[in-house]
Amino acid sequence: MKRIETGFEHLLFSSRWLMAPVYFGLVLAMVVLLVKFGKEVWGLFAHIMTASGGELIIGVLSLVDIALIMNLLLIIMFSGYENFVSKMEDLHNHQDRPDWMGHIGFSDLKIKLIGSIVAISGIELLKAFMNVTNLTNQHLGWMVGIHITFLFSGLLYAAMDRISGKGH
Template sequence: MKKIETAFEHLLFSSRWLMAPVYLGLILAMGVLLVKFAKEVWLLLAEIMTASGAEMIIGVLTLVDIALIMNLLIIIIFSGYENFVSKMEDLHSHKDRPDWMGHIGFADLKIKLIGSIVAISGIELLKGFMNVDNLSDRELAWMLGIHLTFIVSGLLYAVMDRLQRGGTPH
């Protein structure tokens, strides 16, 4: 019976590698976002002489939005892989290794995720306000409501995390 238990536990432990293709898929999604980013830069440059200031700001905000999403994906890929699949031991001495890599736990990852969602939502809301003539009051109200929901959710999660850790900062 002990052999069956040990074999099952090894199977459970090895199942973490099923996440590796997910992280590969996120890397491919970053490639897609890179193509979208290049397209947006191209459109921005093509319209530089004819676009209004508001259109330029919306274009730049779109680029910032894509960059934030790609940064978020990097954090999810690195910390998710290290927390749930395998440590990247061979990269510990790499000169370009981010300082946070290997130090972000699951709770820290959720805080960063929520913070990024709030930032992305804020950028979308700002883009909406810059494009206010083309949006209805209802659409703007929904955007604002969703953004405020993200903010409140993030604050509540941070408070719960602080209480769970006994009120001590990370």
């Protein structure tokens, strides 16, 4: 019976590698976002002389939005892989290794995730306000409501983290 239990535990432990293709899929998502970023930059420069100041600001905010999403994907890929699949032992002494890598736990990851979502939502809301003439009051109300929901969710996550004694 002990052999069956040990074998089952090894199977469960090995199943963590099923997450590896998911993290590779996030790498592919970053490639898609990079193409979108290039398209946005190209469009921004193509209309630099004819675009209004508001249109340029919206274009730049779109670039910031994509950069935030890509940064979030990096954090999720690195910390998720190291927390749930395998340590990146060969990279511990790499000169370009980020300082936070290997130090973000699941709780920290949740806080960073909700913080990024709030920032992305805020940028989307700012872009909407820059283009307010094309929005209905109902649409704008939904956007503000969703942003406030994300904001309060982030505050609650941070409070729960601090209460549980894991806050820094």
